[in-house]
Amino acid sequence: MSDPYQASMMQNLYWWGIPTLFRCPNEGPEGADIALVGVPHSTGNGTTERDQHLGPRALRNVSCVQRRVHGGFQLDPWEAARIVDVGDVPLPRANDNEACIADITEFYKGIDAAGARPISIGGDHSITGGIVQALGKGQITQGEPVCFLHLDAHTDVFTKVDHFLGAKKSAAHWGAYLADQGQVDPTHSMQIGLRGHPRTLDWLQPSYDYGYNVVTMKEFRQRGLADVVAQAREVLAGRPVYITFDLDCLDPTIAPGVSNLEPGEKGFDIDEAVGLLHSVRGMNIVGADVVCMMPTKDSPNQITALTAAAVMFEMISMMAEGVGQVRTSLTAG
Numbered sequence: 537m538s539d540p541y542q543a544s545m546m547q548n549l550y551w552w553g554i555p556t557l558f559r560c561p562n563e564g565p566e567g568a569d570i571a572l573v574g575v576p577h578s579t580g581n582g583t584t585e586r587d588q589h590l591g592p593r594a595l596r597n598v599s600c601v602q603r604r605v606h607g608g609f610q611l612d613p614w615e616a617a618r619i620v621d622v623g624d625v626p627l628p629r630a631n632d633n634e635a636c637i638a639d640i641t642e643f644y645k646g647i648d649a650a651g652a653r654p655i656s657i658g659g660d661h662s663i664t665g666g667i668v669q670a671l672g673k674g675q676i677t678q679g680e681p682v683c684f685l686h687l688d689a690h691t692d693v694f695t696k697v698d699h700f701l702g703a704k705k706s707a708a709h710w711g712a713y714l715a716d717q718g719q720v721d722p723t724h725s726m727q728i729g730l731r732g733h734p735r736t737l738d739w740l741q742p743s744y745d746y747g748y749n750v751v752t753m754k755e756f757r758q759r760g761l762a763d764v765v766a767q768a769r770e771v772l773a774g775r776p777v778y779i780t781f782d783l784d785c786l787d788p789t790i791a792p793g794v795s796n797l798e799p800g801e802k803g804f805d806i807d808e809a810v811g812l813l814h815s816v817r818g819m820n821i822v823g824a825d826v827v828c829m830m831p832t833k834d835s836p837n838q839i840t841a842l843t844a845a846a847v848m849f850e851m852i853s854m855m856a857e858g859v860g861q862v863r864t865s866l867t868a869g
Contacts (some may be wrong), residue, residue, distance in 0.1 A: 541857060553717035555596040556621040557657070558845075558852070560614075565652035569617040569859045570852065573647070573656040575825075575853050578663020579633040580645035581795060586833040588660040588795055590843070592624055598838055599845045607854040613853045616860035622647070633662065633703040640666025642862050648674040656845065657849050658827035660795060661692055662703065664780045665710030667825060668822040670783055672719025676822045680719055681798060684725035685768060686711070687809065688782040689731040689753075689798045693742040706798045715746050723747040724775050726768045728812060729756060729785040731801045753801055761811050768815040777816050779824035781847055783840065785809065785849050791843050793834030806843065824851040 542667070546552055547559050556562050557572040565571040574592025581588065605612045613619065629635040644667050653676060656667060657775045672681045686692075693711035694700065705713060711727075714720040727743055731753035734740075743750050749771050751764050757783050784794045786802035826844050834840040 538694075544604070544614070546823075550598055553600075557573070557596055557601070558599045558602060558621075558671035558804050558849070559569055559620070560619050560621040562623060563620040565620065565622050565647045565650035567618065568620045568650070568652040569649050570619040570855055571650075571652040571654045572619065572621045572852075573654050575628070575663040576624050576654050577640065577659040577663050579631055579636060579702075580665075580705070581660040582692055588658060588828060588831050589630070589658050589832065590831045591827075591829040592657050592661055594829065594834070594838070594841045595848070598841045599848070601842070601858060602845050602849050606849075609857055611851055611853055611860070613856035617856035619852065620652075634705055637662060637666040637669075637705045640668040644670035645674070648676055651675065651856055652683050653821070654823045655848060655855065656823075656825040657848060658825060658829070658853070661688075661780075661782055661827045662705060662710060663827060664825055665705050665714055667823065668710070668714050669717070669718050671778065671823050672714065672717075682778040682822060683721050683775040685772060685777055685779045685812075686725065686727045687729050687785040687804070687812060688727065688780070688816075689729060689803065690782070690785045690796065691727060691730055691740060691743045691748075693746060693748065694735075695742045711748070711841050712742060713807045714748065720778075723749075724771055725749065726751065726771055728764060728768070729753050729804055731798055731803065732796070733798060733800060752780055761808055765811060765815040768812070772783070772816055772819060775820070776822045777819050778822055779813065779816065779851060780808075781813070781824070781826045781851075782828050783826065783844060783847075784828055786843065791840045793830045793832075793840035795828045795830050809847065810850055813847070813854070815847075817854050818858070821855050825854070826851075
Protein backbone atom coordinates (compact mmCIF):
# COMPACT_ATOMS: atom_id res chain seq x y z
CA MET A 537 0.00 0.00 0.00
CA SER A 538 1.74 3.16 -1.24
CA ASP A 539 -0.21 5.78 0.76
CA PRO A 540 1.46 5.88 4.22
CA TYR A 541 -1.66 7.25 5.92
CA GLN A 542 -3.90 4.53 4.55
CA ALA A 543 -1.26 1.97 5.48
CA SER A 544 -1.16 3.36 9.03
CA MET A 545 -4.96 3.17 9.23
CA MET A 546 -4.94 -0.47 8.15
CA GLN A 547 -2.13 -1.40 10.52
CA ASN A 548 -4.29 -0.15 13.40
CA LEU A 549 -7.06 -2.69 12.73
CA TYR A 550 -6.57 -5.64 15.07
CA TRP A 551 -8.61 -7.96 12.84
CA TRP A 552 -6.51 -7.31 9.72
CA GLY A 553 -3.26 -8.96 8.74
CA ILE A 554 -1.07 -11.49 10.52
CA PRO A 555 -0.85 -10.71 14.27
CA THR A 556 2.64 -10.08 15.56
CA LEU A 557 3.61 -8.07 18.61
CA PHE A 558 3.04 -4.41 17.68
CA ARG A 559 3.11 -5.35 13.95
CA CYS A 560 6.85 -6.03 14.16
CA PRO A 561 8.43 -8.39 11.62
CA ASN A 562 8.62 -12.01 12.74
CA GLU A 563 12.37 -12.54 12.52
CA GLY A 564 15.26 -13.88 14.57
CA PRO A 565 17.18 -11.68 17.02
CA GLU A 566 20.32 -11.38 14.89
CA GLY A 567 20.90 -7.73 14.01
CA ALA A 568 17.98 -6.55 16.14
CA ASP A 569 18.22 -4.01 18.95
CA ILE A 570 15.10 -5.23 20.74
CA ALA A 571 13.54 -8.71 20.61
CA LEU A 572 9.87 -9.04 21.56
CA VAL A 573 9.14 -12.52 22.88
CA GLY A 574 6.10 -14.56 23.86
CA VAL A 575 6.52 -17.04 26.71
CA PRO A 576 3.35 -19.19 26.82
CA HIS A 577 4.09 -20.89 30.14
CA SER A 578 1.73 -21.46 33.06
CA THR A 579 2.95 -24.48 35.04
CA GLY A 580 5.20 -22.33 37.25
CA ASN A 581 2.18 -21.12 39.19
CA GLY A 582 1.83 -24.49 40.85
CA THR A 583 -0.80 -25.77 38.39
CA THR A 584 -3.24 -23.07 39.55
CA GLU A 585 -4.79 -20.54 37.18
CA ARG A 586 -3.29 -22.31 34.21
CA ASP A 587 -4.56 -20.09 31.38
CA GLN A 588 -1.65 -17.65 31.68
CA HIS A 589 0.00 -19.41 28.74
CA LEU A 590 -2.63 -17.75 26.54
CA GLY A 591 -1.20 -14.29 27.31
CA PRO A 592 1.15 -13.94 24.31
CA ARG A 593 -1.61 -14.73 21.81
CA ALA A 594 -4.02 -12.30 23.48
CA LEU A 595 -1.47 -9.51 23.43
CA ARG A 596 -0.56 -10.13 19.79
CA ASN A 597 -4.22 -9.80 18.92
CA VAL A 598 -4.59 -6.34 20.49
CA SER A 599 -1.11 -4.79 20.39
CA CYS A 600 -1.55 -3.30 16.92
CA VAL A 601 -4.12 -0.83 18.27
CA GLN A 602 -1.52 0.69 20.58
CA ARG A 603 0.12 4.05 19.99
CA ARG A 604 2.77 4.07 17.27
CA VAL A 605 4.64 7.07 18.69
CA HIS A 606 5.36 8.24 22.24
CA GLY A 607 4.10 11.80 22.60
CA GLY A 608 5.72 12.33 25.99
CA PHE A 609 9.13 11.23 24.73
CA GLN A 610 8.62 12.75 21.26
CA LEU A 611 9.81 9.41 19.93
CA ASP A 612 8.93 6.93 17.21
CA PRO A 613 10.38 3.76 18.77
CA TRP A 614 10.08 1.79 15.53
CA GLU A 615 12.35 4.33 13.81
CA ALA A 616 14.75 4.70 16.74
CA ALA A 617 15.52 0.97 17.04
CA ARG A 618 15.28 -2.23 15.04
CA ILE A 619 12.56 -4.21 16.81
CA VAL A 620 11.45 -7.73 15.89
CA ASP A 621 8.96 -10.30 17.17
CA VAL A 622 11.02 -13.47 17.53
CA GLY A 623 7.93 -15.55 18.23
CA ASP A 624 7.22 -17.78 21.20
CA VAL A 625 9.65 -19.84 23.25
CA PRO A 626 9.05 -23.48 22.23
CA LEU A 627 7.99 -25.45 25.28
CA PRO A 628 7.37 -29.06 24.20
CA ARG A 629 7.27 -30.28 27.84
CA ALA A 630 4.73 -27.67 28.85
CA ASN A 631 3.45 -29.55 31.90
CA ASP A 632 6.95 -29.89 33.39
CA ASN A 633 7.86 -26.56 34.99
CA GLU A 634 11.55 -27.31 35.57
CA ALA A 635 11.99 -28.45 31.96
CA CYS A 636 10.24 -25.30 30.74
CA ILE A 637 12.43 -23.00 32.83
CA ALA A 638 15.51 -24.69 31.36
CA ASP A 639 14.09 -24.29 27.82
CA ILE A 640 13.36 -20.61 28.47
CA THR A 641 16.92 -20.05 29.66
CA GLU A 642 18.39 -21.69 26.56
CA PHE A 643 16.16 -19.63 24.25
CA TYR A 644 17.21 -16.37 25.91
CA LYS A 645 20.87 -17.29 25.82
CA GLY A 646 20.51 -17.12 22.05
CA ILE A 647 18.91 -13.68 22.25
CA ASP A 648 21.64 -12.48 24.59
CA ALA A 649 24.37 -13.84 22.29
CA ALA A 650 22.76 -11.99 19.37
CA GLY A 651 23.07 -8.71 21.29
CA ALA A 652 19.31 -8.01 21.35
CA ARG A 653 17.51 -6.83 24.47
CA PRO A 654 14.37 -8.87 25.18
CA ILE A 655 10.95 -7.57 26.18
CA SER A 656 8.64 -10.47 26.96
CA ILE A 657 4.98 -11.20 27.50
CA GLY A 658 4.05 -14.17 29.67
CA GLY A 659 3.04 -16.50 30.92
CA ASP A 660 3.19 -16.75 34.68
CA HIS A 661 5.86 -15.07 36.77
CA SER A 662 8.16 -18.08 36.83
CA ILE A 663 9.32 -17.03 33.35
CA THR A 664 11.39 -14.23 34.90
CA GLY A 665 13.60 -16.84 36.53
CA GLY A 666 14.24 -18.61 33.24
CA ILE A 667 14.95 -15.34 31.42
CA VAL A 668 17.30 -13.88 34.02
CA GLN A 669 19.24 -17.15 34.30
CA ALA A 670 20.32 -16.28 30.73
CA LEU A 671 20.75 -12.51 31.10
CA GLY A 672 22.29 -12.26 34.58
CA LYS A 673 26.08 -12.11 34.17
CA GLY A 674 25.56 -12.49 30.43
CA GLN A 675 26.68 -10.55 27.36
CA ILE A 676 24.25 -7.63 27.47
CA THR A 677 25.00 -7.00 31.16
CA GLN A 678 28.75 -7.31 30.48
CA GLY A 679 29.07 -10.01 33.11
CA GLU A 680 27.17 -8.20 35.84
CA PRO A 681 24.08 -9.45 37.68
CA VAL A 682 20.84 -7.69 36.79
CA CYS A 683 19.07 -5.33 39.16
CA PHE A 684 15.28 -5.51 39.30
CA LEU A 685 12.65 -2.86 39.04
CA HIS A 686 9.95 -5.25 40.25
CA LEU A 687 6.32 -4.08 40.37
CA ASP A 688 4.10 -6.70 41.96
CA ALA A 689 1.52 -7.40 44.64
CA HIS A 690 3.71 -10.29 45.85
CA THR A 691 7.38 -10.71 46.77
CA ASP A 692 8.06 -13.92 44.78
CA VAL A 693 10.87 -14.55 47.27
CA PHE A 694 9.27 -17.61 48.88
CA THR A 695 11.66 -19.63 51.03
CA LYS A 696 9.48 -21.37 53.63
CA VAL A 697 8.84 -24.36 51.34
CA ASP A 698 11.18 -25.36 48.50
CA HIS A 699 8.36 -25.80 45.98
CA PHE A 700 4.91 -24.46 45.18
CA LEU A 701 2.53 -27.37 44.57
CA GLY A 702 5.46 -29.30 43.15
CA ALA A 703 7.04 -26.53 41.03
CA LYS A 704 10.53 -25.76 42.39
CA LYS A 705 11.60 -22.86 40.15
CA SER A 706 8.09 -21.52 40.53
CA ALA A 707 6.41 -18.15 40.18
CA ALA A 708 6.87 -17.79 43.94
CA HIS A 709 10.59 -18.65 44.14
CA TRP A 710 12.51 -16.85 41.38
CA GLY A 711 13.42 -13.80 43.48
CA ALA A 712 15.22 -16.11 45.91
CA TYR A 713 16.99 -18.61 43.66
CA LEU A 714 18.25 -15.96 41.22
CA ALA A 715 19.88 -14.20 44.17
CA ASP A 716 21.32 -17.50 45.41
CA GLN A 717 22.77 -18.14 41.94
CA GLY A 718 24.27 -14.63 41.71
CA GLN A 719 22.25 -13.56 38.66
CA VAL A 720 20.50 -10.70 40.46
CA ASP A 721 21.81 -8.15 42.95
CA PRO A 722 19.00 -7.71 45.52
CA THR A 723 20.74 -4.81 47.28
CA HIS A 724 20.39 -2.72 44.12
CA SER A 725 16.89 -3.94 43.26
CA MET A 726 13.47 -2.45 44.03
CA GLN A 727 10.27 -4.31 44.91
CA ILE A 728 7.36 -1.88 44.78
CA GLY A 729 3.62 -2.24 45.40
CA LEU A 730 3.57 -5.36 47.60
CA ARG A 731 0.12 -5.90 49.05
CA GLY A 732 -0.58 -9.63 48.68
CA HIS A 733 -2.95 -11.20 51.19
CA PRO A 734 -0.40 -12.67 53.62
CA ARG A 735 -0.93 -16.02 55.31
CA THR A 736 1.86 -15.37 57.82
CA LEU A 737 2.98 -12.18 59.53
CA ASP A 738 6.57 -12.64 58.32
CA TRP A 739 5.67 -12.77 54.61
CA LEU A 740 8.01 -9.88 53.75
CA GLN A 741 10.96 -11.18 55.77
CA PRO A 742 12.65 -13.18 52.97
CA SER A 743 12.85 -10.05 50.82
CA TYR A 744 14.43 -8.14 53.70
CA ASP A 745 16.81 -11.02 54.43
CA TYR A 746 18.06 -11.03 50.83
CA GLY A 747 18.52 -7.25 50.90
CA TYR A 748 15.81 -6.22 48.46
CA ASN A 749 14.68 -2.59 48.73
CA VAL A 750 10.99 -3.04 49.55
CA VAL A 751 8.21 -0.47 49.20
CA THR A 752 4.85 -1.92 50.16
CA MET A 753 1.67 -0.44 48.77
CA LYS A 754 0.91 1.15 52.14
CA GLU A 755 4.35 2.78 52.16
CA PHE A 756 3.85 3.94 48.58
CA ARG A 757 0.57 5.63 49.54
CA GLN A 758 2.23 7.33 52.52
CA ARG A 759 5.35 8.50 50.67
CA GLY A 760 3.92 9.33 47.25
CA LEU A 761 5.10 8.66 43.71
CA ALA A 762 7.87 11.27 43.52
CA ASP A 763 9.65 10.04 46.65
CA VAL A 764 9.57 6.39 45.57
CA VAL A 765 10.77 7.29 42.07
CA ALA A 766 13.69 9.18 43.61
CA GLN A 767 14.63 6.12 45.67
CA ALA A 768 14.41 3.83 42.63
CA ARG A 769 16.64 6.13 40.61
CA GLU A 770 19.22 6.20 43.41
CA VAL A 771 19.19 2.42 43.98
CA LEU A 772 19.32 1.47 40.28
CA ALA A 773 21.63 4.20 38.96
CA GLY A 774 24.50 2.88 36.87
CA ARG A 775 23.25 -0.71 36.99
CA PRO A 776 21.96 -3.13 34.34
CA VAL A 777 18.21 -2.85 34.97
CA TYR A 778 15.66 -5.57 34.34
CA ILE A 779 11.99 -4.56 34.65
CA THR A 780 9.50 -7.21 35.70
CA PHE A 781 5.87 -6.10 35.80
CA ASP A 782 3.24 -8.38 37.30
CA LEU A 783 -0.16 -7.14 36.20
CA ASP A 784 -1.57 -7.89 39.66
CA CYS A 785 0.27 -4.80 40.94
CA LEU A 786 -2.52 -2.86 39.23
CA ASP A 787 -5.91 -2.36 40.79
CA PRO A 788 -8.38 -5.08 39.71
CA THR A 789 -10.65 -2.38 38.24
CA ILE A 790 -7.88 -1.70 35.70
CA ALA A 791 -6.62 -5.24 35.16
CA PRO A 792 -9.31 -7.77 36.13
CA GLY A 793 -7.90 -10.61 34.02
CA VAL A 794 -4.91 -11.58 36.15
CA SER A 795 -4.03 -14.79 37.93
CA ASN A 796 -3.85 -13.59 41.55
CA LEU A 797 -6.33 -10.81 42.21
CA GLU A 798 -5.76 -8.74 45.35
CA PRO A 799 -9.00 -6.80 45.86
CA GLY A 800 -8.52 -6.06 49.57
CA GLU A 801 -6.25 -3.07 49.04
CA LYS A 802 -6.14 -0.60 46.15
CA GLY A 803 -3.44 -1.33 43.60
CA PHE A 804 -1.68 1.08 41.27
CA ASP A 805 -3.65 3.09 38.77
CA ILE A 806 -2.11 3.22 35.32
CA ASP A 807 -0.57 6.68 35.77
CA GLU A 808 1.19 5.56 38.96
CA ALA A 809 2.48 2.41 37.29
CA VAL A 810 3.79 4.32 34.27
CA GLY A 811 5.38 6.89 36.57
CA LEU A 812 7.26 4.11 38.35
CA LEU A 813 8.35 2.59 35.03
CA HIS A 814 9.70 5.97 33.97
CA SER A 815 11.96 6.00 37.03
CA VAL A 816 14.46 4.01 34.96
CA ARG A 817 14.16 6.09 31.80
CA GLY A 818 17.64 6.82 30.49
CA MET A 819 19.19 3.88 32.36
CA ASN A 820 20.74 0.71 30.96
CA ILE A 821 17.58 -1.38 30.58
CA VAL A 822 18.75 -4.86 29.58
CA GLY A 823 15.37 -6.58 29.49
CA ALA A 824 11.78 -6.50 30.68
CA ASP A 825 8.67 -8.62 31.01
CA VAL A 826 4.92 -8.34 31.60
CA VAL A 827 3.39 -11.36 33.29
CA CYS A 828 0.34 -13.07 34.78
CA MET A 829 -2.35 -12.12 32.28
CA MET A 830 -5.39 -14.41 32.25
CA PRO A 831 -7.20 -13.82 28.93
CA THR A 832 -9.99 -16.25 29.88
CA LYS A 833 -10.85 -14.02 32.85
CA ASP A 834 -10.53 -10.70 31.03
CA SER A 835 -13.45 -8.37 30.40
CA PRO A 836 -15.18 -8.64 27.00
CA ASN A 837 -13.43 -5.43 25.89
CA GLN A 838 -10.05 -7.07 26.64
CA ILE A 839 -9.02 -4.24 28.95
CA THR A 840 -6.35 -6.31 30.72
CA ALA A 841 -4.70 -7.27 27.43
CA LEU A 842 -4.89 -3.66 26.24
CA THR A 843 -3.38 -2.45 29.53
CA ALA A 844 -0.60 -5.04 29.27
CA ALA A 845 0.15 -3.79 25.76
CA ALA A 846 0.26 -0.20 27.03
CA VAL A 847 2.77 -1.19 29.72
CA MET A 848 4.84 -3.06 27.16
CA PHE A 849 4.80 -0.03 24.86
CA GLU A 850 6.32 2.10 27.65
CA MET A 851 9.10 -0.47 28.06
CA ILE A 852 9.72 -0.57 24.30
CA SER A 853 9.83 3.22 24.11
CA MET A 854 12.32 3.61 26.95
CA MET A 855 14.57 0.92 25.53
CA ALA A 856 14.33 2.29 21.98
CA GLU A 857 15.10 5.79 23.22
CA GLY A 858 18.29 4.49 24.80
CA VAL A 859 19.29 2.72 21.57
CA GLY A 860 18.64 5.90 19.59
CA GLN A 861 20.73 8.00 21.97
CA VAL A 862 23.66 5.58 21.68
CA ARG A 863 23.47 5.71 17.88
CA THR A 864 23.32 9.51 17.89
CA SER A 865 26.39 9.74 20.14
CA LEU A 866 28.32 7.28 17.96
CA THR A 867 27.41 9.22 14.83
CA ALA A 868 28.41 12.51 16.44
CA GLY A 869 31.70 11.00 17.59
